[in-house]
Amino acid sequence: MQAIEISHPGGPEVLRPAQRPMPQPGPGEVLIKVAASGVNRPDVFQRMGNYAPPPGASDLPGLEVAGELVGGDFSTHNPFGLKLGDAVCALLAGGGYAEYAVAPLGQCLPTPHGLNLVEAASLPENYFTVWSNVFDRGQLGHRDNGSPESLLVQGGSSGIGVTAIQLAHALGHPVFATAGNDEKCRACEALGARAINYRTENFVERIKAWTDALGVDVILDMVAGDYVAREIDALADDGRLVVIATLGGNHATVDAHKVMRHRLSITGSTLRPRPIPFKAAIACKLHEHVWPLFAAQRLRPVIHEVLPAAEAARAHALMESSTHIGKIVLRW
Numbered sequence: 001m002q003a004i005e006i007s008h009p010g011g012p013e014v015l016r017p018a019q020r021p022m023p024q025p026g027p028g029e030v031l032i033k034v035a036a037s038g039v040n041r042p043d044v045f046q047r048m049g050n051y052a053p054p055p056g057a058s059d060l061p062g063l064e065v066a067g068e069l070v071g072g073d074f075s076t077h078n079p080f081g082l083k084l085g086d087a088v089c090a091l092l093a094g095g096g097y098a099e100y101a102v103a104p105l106g107q108c109l110p111t112p113h114g115l116n117l118v119e120a121a122s123l124p125e126n127y128f129t130v131w132s133n134v135f136d137r138g139q140l141g142h143r144d145n146g147s148p149e150s151l152l153v154q155g156g157s158s159g160i161g162v163t164a165i166q167l168a169h170a171l172g173h174p175v176f177a178t179a180g181n182d183e184k185c186r187a188c189e190a191l192g193a194r195a196i197n198y199r200t201e202n203f204v205e206r207i208k209a210w211t212d213a214l215g216v217d218v219i220l221d222m223v224a225g226d227y228v229a230r231e232i233d234a235l236a237d238d239g240r241l242v243v244i245a246t247l248g249g250n251h252a253t254v255d256a257h258k259v260m261r262h263r264l265s266i267t268g269s270t271l272r273p274r275p276i277p278f279k280a281a282i283a284c285k286l287h288e289h290v291w292p293l294f295a296a297q298r299l300r301p302v303i304h305e306v307l308p309a310a311e312a313a314r315a316h317a318l319m320e321s322s323t324h325i326g327k328i329v330l331r332w
Contacts, residue, residue: 002332003060003098004312009049012316015061023058023095023102028276030072030105032088036121036306037096038064039315039328040159041245042272046094047316053094054273062096063272064089065103066111066121067332077106079284087111089120091128091279093272097312099332106280109287112294119301122327126163127290128282129244129271130220134164136282137267138218138242140173149217150174152207152234154227156193157184159327160244162302164220165191167290170298176216178203180322187325191302207234215239225249228266232258243268302326 003020025031043061045051053059066089069082082088082105089111090103111120134140140149148171153164156177168175169192177193179185185195194210196203207216215236221227225248231241232255239262259266271279293299304324307315309332318324 001099002309004062004309004330005060005097006047009047012047012313012320014047015313015316017310020060020098022100023098025072025102027073028076028105029102030074030082030108031070032065032067032090032101032103032108033070034065034067034096034099034101034332035117036066036332037062037098037309037330038121038123038125038159039312039319039330040064040125041319042125043097044316044319057093058095058098058102060095060097062094062098062101063092064121064124065092065096065101066090066117066123067101069108070100072102072105074105077280079106079280080108080110080287082108082110087117087120089117089124091124091283097309097330104276104280106276107283109283109291112291114297115294115301118306118329118331119303121329122159122301122303125271126159126327127167127286128279129160130164130167131286131290132271132282133242133244133269134168134218134220135285137269138220138240140168140218143217148173150176150211150236152203152216152219152231153177153188153193154220154231155179155222155247156188156195157325158222159302160220160222161188162191162326165193166299166302167293169193170293176207176210184325187302204230204234211236218242220244223248224252226252228252228254232262232264235262235264238263238265240265240267244270304328306331 188195222245224246
């Protein structure tokens with residue numbers, strides 16, 4: 001099969017087309033003929049040599065695909081009744097940049113009603129991540145008086161960002177988002193957020209002004225570094241900060257007294273190394289709570305560009321430029 005491999009750690013140019021043996025599914029796994037592969041920031045980190053695949057995972061990059069089920073084991077944990085020939089999208093631990101990929105059956109979902117395979121390929125990594133971190137770890141929900149809690153998304157125009165904005169907005173939560181220019185801010189606003197240009201505005205001041213000085217209930221943070229101290233200032237009492245990436249640096253200074261006084265929680269997670277049953281449980285929640293929102297057209301994929309798989313290097317260069325809004329997808 002055709003695949004895109006990392007020849008050695010480095011820049012986008014180290015991605016190259018290659019011939020690889022077709023992967024063989026094991027117990028509880030299925031084989032997918034890939035139509036499209038999503039491109040994600042962890043793929044970039046892996047290409048640079050900073051994010052090794054978990055033990056046993058393919059060395060090929062790619063954490064999400066969509067395509068047709070063409071083989072495998074359907075005998076155990078098949079909550080959606082999937083079968084040969086079905087169109088699915090799937091979360092992978094690696095191996096998505098290829099014409100065929102293997103995935104645990106529990107991490108496969110039927111493509112949402114009304115979406116094509118390219119659109120479906122843009123969903124798994126972001127929706128699994130957002131649900132796990134915003135709704136499970138961050139516990140975004142309702143206050144004691146029944147009013148919906150609020151969410152701040154740092155990096156609102158990224159793939160994760162547009163997903164978090166849309167999903168929280170569709171479920172009735174006030175959403176705020178930061179972005180790096182006015183065009184990206186307008187894109188966030190079109191999805192349902194009140195947007196802050198972090199280059200020209202102080203996000204803490206804007207959040208305080210918009211919330212009558214109360215702050216937000218949950219922050220989804222992909223920056224960390226010196227953002228953390230400011231995010232503590234932007235949280236409401238009993239607020240939760242969820243860190244899922246450290247684009248601004250691994251180290252932060254925390255005012256422990258503010259954390260105690262306002263009863264704040266700081267947490268974070270990485271999804272890729274989590275066990276299959278954990279991810280399969282998220283898949284079931286997505287199928288129950290999120291997939292119907294696509295059918296009702298209350299959610300939609302936001303895809304910046306679709307490129308031929310052979311142009312994976314250009315896709316990575318585009319992602320690193322941070323000029324994109326939404327997802328980048330490779331078509332096979």
